[in-house]
Amino acid sequence: MHEKNSSLEGGIAADRHVAVEYSSDDEWACHLLAFVRAGFARDEQVQYFADSTDPGRVTRTLTERGVDAASAVRRGQLVVTTADETYLAGARFDPDAMMGVWHESVDAAAAQGFNGLRAIGEMSWGGRGIVGAERLLEYELRIHHEVFEQAPLRAWCFYDRRLLPRTTLGVLREAHLSRAAAADPGETPVLSAAPLTARPGFRLAGSAGYECRQVVASAAAALAASPAESLTLDLSALDHLDIAALADIVSAARRRPADAPVRLLGAPAAVHRMLQLFPELRAGLEVAEL
Structure with missing residues (x-):
């Protein structure tokens, strides 16, 4: 080892x-x-x-x-x-x-x-x-x-x-x-993704719209595949996250083991509103403030 x-x-x-x-x-x-x-x-x-x-x-x-x-x-x-x-x-x-x-x-x-x-x-x-x-x-x-x-x-x-x-x-x-x-x-790039340094997880920065779907899809795939038991997705540097991007993140979180949720950090206000309107989207997610 x-x-x-x-x-x-x-x-x-x-x-x-x-x-x-x-x-x-x-x-x-x-x-x-x-x-x-x-x-x-x-x-x-x-x-x-x-x-x-x-x-x-x-x-x-x-x-x-x-x-x-x-x-x-x-x-x-x-x-x-x-x-x-x-x-x-x-x-x-x-x-x-x-x-x-x-x-x-x-x-x-x-x-x-x-x-x-x-x-x-x-x-x-x-x-x-x-x-x-x-x-x-x-x-x-x-x-x-x-x-x-x-x-x-x-x-x-x-x-x-x-x-x-x-x-x-x-x-x-x-x-x-x-x-x-x-x-x-x-x-x-309009949207970038990078690993975090202090903890297992990733950071999205920029604008996550239709033109950046492949970046979001790749980050979501990395979330789903990571063997880390505790995983953070830092959204604090995002200017915009559309519903399709959020759906990719939710889908990735649901593919992870039940005891290994994705912790959303610094999610934009629009994401908080969406999760409040549709609480079923929270499956596999933990929403935290900075």
Whole structure:
């Protein structure tokens, strides 16, 4: 069993799951080099899950910049594979399966004698028509509590601005509590979802209307799937929550075990009125004030 909040480099869980954006091959290479060198210096295993990048280019770039990648590959300290063999190994992208993969990989790195595991995952496949790609936001929300607060893992999610729609990139970026590059102000999403830091749960910020249904659906899916016994949904930063969004949240709460309700924090006045008018919507919910 991993110790809760165990860390690499002394970082808390929020610091170990990082969104890394780049717009050029040189930016990509600089992020890669810094990450790998830090891992090797701490005798950690480093894994790279390539998507748009040819796996051979990863090792060539490291070699060209002074890292003995070939030797690291031979001793198992550097493992370069593809998204097809990891994130997309099944018939569709499955967040539940990936949670298990991360825990197994951390254990495997320790069994091989390494001080920890760090990984880079290229996430450009999230912008294509991959079956299950619509669950990527759900995955990014859940992984904080289900993996990083449980296992000594450091992972950078690589987002290539050239390959992902700006709106998609903005939403996915906001699901990370740490970022390695400044965001483009034009990419700020209308509605964002992020994990909470002090307790298991999620936070919605912005306006939850029709145009943001996929964000709400992903947050609701994360609520329903979370194994946490006590779960909070912070709505205090919402400007608007329409009835369809509330219905998604209610449906998610009802799919959870009866003894594991969702605690609504800072719900807008309109939500309080709706729950008063239709008390049956409260099933699976606990409404609290800030």
